[in-house]
Amino acid sequence: MIQIDGSTGEGGGQVLRSSLTLSVMTGQPLRIFEIRALRKKPGLQAQHLKAVQAAAAICSASVEGAEMGATELIFRPGELTSGKFHFDIGTAGSTSLVLQTIFLPLTRANGASTVTITGGTHVPWSPCFHYLDWLWLPYLRQLGLDAELTMEQAGFYPQGGGRIRAKIQPARSIQPLTLPERGRLRQIRGVSAVANLPEDIARRQRQRVVSRLGDKYPLNDIRIVQLPAPFKGTVMLLLAEFERSQCCYFALGAPGKRAETVADEVADAIEAFMAGDGAIDQYLADQLLLPLAFADGPSAFRTSKITKHLLTNAEIIQSFLPTEIIIEGQHGEPGKVLVDVGVVV
Numbered sequence: 001m002i003q004i005d006g007s008t009g010e011g012g013g014q015v016l017r018s019s020l021t022l023s024v025m026t027g028q029p030l031r032i033f034e035i036r037a038l039r040k041k042p043g044l045q046a047q048h049l050k051a052v053q054a055a056a057a058i059c060s061a062s063v064e065g066a067e068m069g070a071t072e073l074i075f076r077p078g079e080l081t082s083g084k085f086h087f088d089i090g091t092a093g094s095t096s097l098v099l100q101t102i103f104l105p106l107t108r109a110n111g112a113s114t115v116t117i118t119g120g121t122h123v124p125w126s127p128c129f130h131y132l133d134w135l136w137l138p139y140l141r142q143l144g145l146d147a148e149l150t151m152e153q154a155g156f157y158p159q160g161g162g163r164i165r166a167k168i169q170p171a172r173s174i175q176p177l178t179l180p181e182r183g184r185l186r187q188i189r190g191v192s193a194v195a196n197l198p199e200d201i202a203r204r205q206r207q208r209v210v211s212r213l214g215d216k217y218p219l220n221d222i223r224i225v226q227l228p229a230p231f232k233g234t235v236m237l238l239l240a241e242f243e244r245s246q247c248c249y250f251a252l253g254a255p256g257k258r259a260e261t262v263a264d265e266v267a268d269a270i271e272a273f274m275a276g277d278g279a280i281d282q283y284l285a286d287q288l289l290l291p292l293a294f295a296d297g298p299s300a301f302r303t304s305k306i307t308k309h310l311l312t313n314a315e316i317i318q319s320f321l322p323t324e325i326i327i328e329g330q331h332g333e334p335g336k337v338l339v340d341v342g343v344v345v
Contacts, residue, residue: 002320004032006071009312011038013048014286017101018313020055020075021290022320024105029076036071043069047093047119051101054087054117058102058109082109082170089119092160094126099166104291107145107171114167120155121162122235127283128250129154129164130191130237135248136287139280143291144175154195156233156252174294176341179279179301183243188213188270189221190238192263194253195229201259202226205236208263213270234259236266240273247273247281247304276334278304285337286310292339293323299339306335 004019016035023030036042044052044067052066052073060078087098095117106113121129127136129151137149146169155162192206202224213219217240227233234253239246251265273281280288285303289310292299303310306329314325329335 001029001031004030004316004319006032006035007037009315010308012036013051013097014309014312015316016048016073017051017097018290018316020051020101021104022317023075024055024059024061024077024080024102025108025294026320027077028320029074031072031074033072035073043071044073045093046089046091047097050087050089050093050119051098054085054098054102055105057085058083058105058113080105080109082106082111082113084114086116087118089117089160092120092123092155092157094123095119095121095155095162095164096127096129096132099132099164100287103147103166103168104294106168109170112167112169114165116163116165118155118161118163120157120160121151121164122154122233122252123157123160124252127287128235128237128252129162130235131248131250131283134237134239135246135284138246139284139288140291142175143177143295144173145171145291152228154227154229154233156195156229156231159231161230173296174291176295176297176299177288177292177301178299179245181277181302182245182279185217185274186241186243187218187220188238188240189219190236191223191225192236193225193227194234195227196232197234199224199226201234201253204259205234205263208260209236209238209267212264212267217274234262236262238266238270240270245279247278247284249273249281273304276304278302278334280304282307282310286313289313289317289325289337289339293317293321293325293341295339295341298341300336302334302336304334306331306333310337
């Protein structure tokens with residue numbers, strides 16, 4: 001049984017989610033303790049509990065300790081199966097993070113799967129749906145993984161109520177990735193969206209981005225969108241496309257937060273990325289590490305920033321797999337990531 005200290009590294013839900021993914025993928029039973037020990041509310045919250053239940057559902061796992069607030073969990077995976085799955089988080093917990101917990105294992109299943117998840121689609125501290133659809137999924141396809149994502153309705157914090165659907169195909173193998181540099185900037189495109197709010201807010205977000213970045217970079221096709229949703233919310237997202245890579249940043253509205261502030265957060269993030277030499281953004285670097293640990297060969301890429309999430313993910317992966325992960329650079333600075341795959345399970 002693999003023993004994982006949940007206070008490792010960033011000490012949050014990522015330790016749990018990555019451990020669940022790896023347990024299902026490798027068939028190794030897992031005991032994780034001190035779950036989310038470094039968070040204000042330690043232990044399993046609704047989103048994390050749903051990730052446990054989702055991981056258990058796709059492999060008929062035996063689970064001990066899966067209850068709200070639990071700080072210790074034992075997870076014994078069974079046989080991985082494809083199917084139609086539906087998970088309702090019941091709060092504005094991140095649908096993206098629950099999906100990412102089970103996505104990679106389902107590409108190893110014996111057939112196609114459909115996963116529907118209800119909860120938050122555009123909430124803080126997690127990749128929003130558009131980030132998954134515009135950046136994460138295209139990179140997974142580049143690695144040889146095949147899926148389709150749709151958002152039936154958006155869900156914002158604090159009410160949630162959003163719903164996403166993923167159709168995941170089985171994959172024979174995962175291709176390695178080599179991205180030492182990004183090349184020339186081709187364009188920046190994006191979306192300025194509102195739900196149940198005046199469209200003028202989306203226009204103000206867009207205009208602020210244009211005034212900040214329009215004279216410096218080739219902006220193209222920044223769409224103003226009304227999102228179907230049961231509650232109010234706004235999002236501004238930009239995708240920068242280079243010759244060899246892409247990066248993506250977004251910001252969310254909140255009560256009392258001006259549209260210009262939302263746009264400034266995104267513009268600041270894009271300009272910080274452009275000032276460095278990273279090929280991919282710091283969030284994608286963390287999210288690609290797990291699939292690349294199962295690739296058919298070694299990978300290497302340059303990221304805009306080495307984060308605690310990246311360092312933590314590397315540590316958890318190496319607890320399960322004979323994979324050497326080397327991260328060159330300092331925390332908070334640009335760096336190079338090397339994934340030298342050992343034995344593929």
